[in-house]
Amino acid sequence: METISTDVLILGAGAAGIRAAIEASHSDVQVLVLAAEEVAAGGSTFSNIANGWGIQALEEFERTDENYEAFYEDIMRVGLGQCDPKLVRILAEESGSRFDDLRSYGLRFKRENRGEYLRARGCFSEVQRAFLTEDIRNVRQSFLSIIRRLPVRIVTGSVTDLLVYDGVCQGARIWLKSPKFIEILAKSTVLATGGGSGVFKDNLAMDSNSGDGYALAHLAGAELRNMEFIQFALGLKGDSTRRFLPIDQLNRCAKVTDSSGHDVLNRYLPKSSNTSRLLEKRNTHMPFSCRDSAGLIDIAIAEAAKKNGKLYWRGNGETEKEIQICHFAHAFNGGVRINEQGESTVPGLFAAGEVAAGPHGADRIGGCMMTATQVFGKRCGQFAARRAKKLRAEKSVPTVASPAVPCSYADRNREATEVLATLKRRIKEAMRKHAAILRDKRGLRKCSKQLSLWIKQLGALGCLGVSEIDEYYRVRNMAITANQVVDCALARQESRGSHFRRDDKKFKFGKPYQIN
Numbered sequence: 001m002e003t004i005s006t007d008v009l010i011l012g013a014g015a016a017g018i019r020a021a022i023e024a025s026h027s028d029v030q031v032l033v034l035a036a037e038e039v040a041a042g043g044s045t046f047s048n049i050a051n052g053w054g055i056q057a058l059e060e061f062e063r064t065d066e067n068y069e070a071f072y073e074d075i076m077r078v079g080l081g082q083c084d085p086k087l088v089r090i091l092a093e094e095s096g097s098r099f100d101d102l103r104s105y106g107l108r109f110k111r112e113n114r115g116e117y118l119r120a121r122g123c124f125s126e127v128q129r130a131f132l133t134e135d136i137r138n139v140r141q142s143f144l145s146i147i148r149r150l151p152v153r154i155v156t157g158s159v160t161d162l163l164v165y166d167g168v169c170q171g172a173r174i175w176l177k178s179p180k181f182i183e184i185l186a187k188s189t190v191l192a193t194g195g196g197s198g199v200f201k202d203n204l205a206m207d208s209n210s211g212d213g214y215a216l217a218h219l220a221g222a223e224l225r226n227m228e229f230i231q232f233a234l235g236l237k238g239d240s241t242r243r244f245l246p247i248d249q250l251n252r253c254a255k256v257t258d259s260s261g262h263d264v265l266n267r268y269l270p271k272s273s274n275t276s277r278l279l280e281k282r283n284t285h286m287p288f289s290c291r292d293s294a295g296l297i298d299i300a301i302a303e304a305a306k307k308n309g310k311l312y313w314r315g316n317g318e319t320e321k322e323i324q325i326c327h328f329a330h331a332f333n334g335g336v337r338i339n340e341q342g343e344s345t346v347p348g349l350f351a352a353g354e355v356a357a358g359p360h361g362a363d364r365i366g367g368c369m370m371t372a373t374q375v376f377g378k379r380c381g382q383f384a385a386r387r388a389k390k391l392r393a394e395k396s397v398p399t400v401a402s403p404a405v406p407c408s409y410a411d412r413n414r415e416a417t418e419v420l421a422t423l424k425r426r427i428k429e430a431m432r433k434h435a436a437i438l439r440d441k442r443g444l445r446k447c448s449k450q451l452s453l454w455i456k457q458l459g460a461l462g463c464l465g466v467s468e469i470d471e472y473y474r475v476r477n478m479a480i481t482a483n484q485v486v487d488c489a490l491a492r493q494e495s496r497g498s499h500f501r502r503d504d505k506k507f508k509f510g511k512p513y514q515i516n
Contacts, residue, residue, distance in 0.1 A: 043194050046140050053132075094378075200329035
């Protein structure tokens, strides 16, 4: 097997990975970036669904102790006691500098008529602190332009395993499209692989977001936390389209119906509910949360879908065609546990962006994920490079214990192809059924048993054809990530934020949270 050596290996080429590469390349170390596809072509950073994104940050004149503290308190309040205070403090205090960096890369942000930046209120926050990008094309061009100017090597492929010896991460094994395996030995490895919403049948990210980073970190022995906290958003889907639901129309002219045309909210909301008031409150945040009574809207829709199958959106100007409404998995708030330097519990393994846990909790302010990609992407690049330089000075040579690889036939194993397609479909359907916004002990246990069985089936596949290798690892990572989500959801028996348990008898909507 071919072996490549580098100082810093960055797995992922989204906002967090590119920011880590920028910082590491400024430290006089060799940097290699693994991209799953062409840079700036995929992933949540460059998704077309919202045609851009927002980032929570403080402009230069706002960077006062008072405003830093207010930002910190806002994140902590929204996280409902599940954030890492040290990481939140770093996120708030370094947000402004990272926003300045983005502007220097060429990213353009929306301005008002007077020339001042347009500021928006992120979900769950009352403060207009978020900056909004002008359009996704400018985002792509800016990130692509900056990485092309960096003295970094870019390899296209997929990571299959992290290389760990004596408890220390020493790099990763990669599957290239050539097709062949190669091993990249690295003094520091950065996970910037994005999230895992692709483990659910309905999702608003790329289907390639199959939880690779979570699974790889878990297999390497790294600690994961807060995996039960996943954002789900109401969305609309047609034959080949997905988009966010215009929630503000729900309390105006639009409604949700079952296949018989019955109004779902009238049928499934508690009889004592003030529907108009719930809809007004629901319009203040895009993701589902049981933190306030607006969550009753989502639960009514989910319960109706569970009993009736497909539900439909009868929106303004769209009544002539049937557009399906459902809950889409959007983003993970948990992931790999990291410290202030971005390093995981496995030495030599760093993580930034959606794959990392700590800066967010049970709920997350809209725009803070992009802040985290830049703040902790920068920190990962900085400290990964520092570690690499130290080991290089000590003339430390990685000693690698390589995981086994599936043996392969020359071309295709049709039986394996069918098994992988079946398992992938079953994982997605089981997670939608048991681990989306409606969760309970019985369903989660059933899902856990199914996932354990499917993981065993994957291990028993034996020889794969060359064309099945990539899909095998994707399905394996999906199964492991799904299993981690379900295990965490089972362990947290209380309802909190984005995690709702139907069998939590103590929970009442509107009751203040006990933060601990």
